[in-house]
Amino acid sequence: MYKKILLATDGSEHSKRAAENAINIAKCTEGSKIFVVYVVDHDKVKSDVLRNWNSVDFGDKRKERMIDVEKMAGQAGVNFEIIVLHGEPGPAIVDYANKHQFEIVIIGSRGLNVLQEFVLGSVSHKVAKRANCPVLIVK
Numbered sequence: 639m640y641k642k643i644l645l646a647t648d649g650s651e652h653s654k655r656a657a658e659n660a661i662n663i664a665k666c667t668e669g670s671k672i673f674v675v676y677v678v679d680h681d682k683v684k685s686d687v688l689r690n691w692n693s694v695d696f697g698d699k700r701k702e703r704m705i706d707v708e709k710m711a712g713q714a715g716v717n718f719e720i721i722v723l724h725g726e727p728g729p730a731i732v733d734y735a736n737k738h739q740f741e742i743v744i745i746g747s748r749g750l751n752v753l754q755e756f757v758l759g760s761v762s763h764k765v766a767k768r769a770n771c772p773v774l775i776v777k
Contacts, residue, residue: 641667642738642739643742649706673718675722743765748761
């Protein structure tokens with residue numbers, strides 16, 4: 639089915655459910671690989687650093703977000719690789735997906751309300767509109 643799968647994650651519950659779906663899809667095809675992408679948004683990093691400037695484990699908090707996905711993929715026995723990108727999440731994911739010719743992108747929905755999504759646009763919506771391959775948005 640799909641051998642080259644891009645999973646965009648941020649450690650949220652929606653992205654954990656997206657990871658479950660990515661793993662199930664990967665298990666259907668021998669030789670498939672999940673590329674787990676986490677995007678570091680520089681605008682949010684600045685505010686996080688200012689808020690947590692004296693916290694010893696600040697850098698570890700981002701790593702903790704990936705632990706669940708690593709455990710899930712490892713226990714399922716699927717081939718995976720973790721990639722950290724930098725920039726605004728929507729465009730960074732789309733750019734990476736299109737440049738590396740993925741067969742499918744799997745991403746969690748953030749669950750914005752109608753007004754927030756209309757004004758701001760969600761990352762999953764941006765990815766679905768601009769990716770050159772099928773996009774599975776998991777709620």
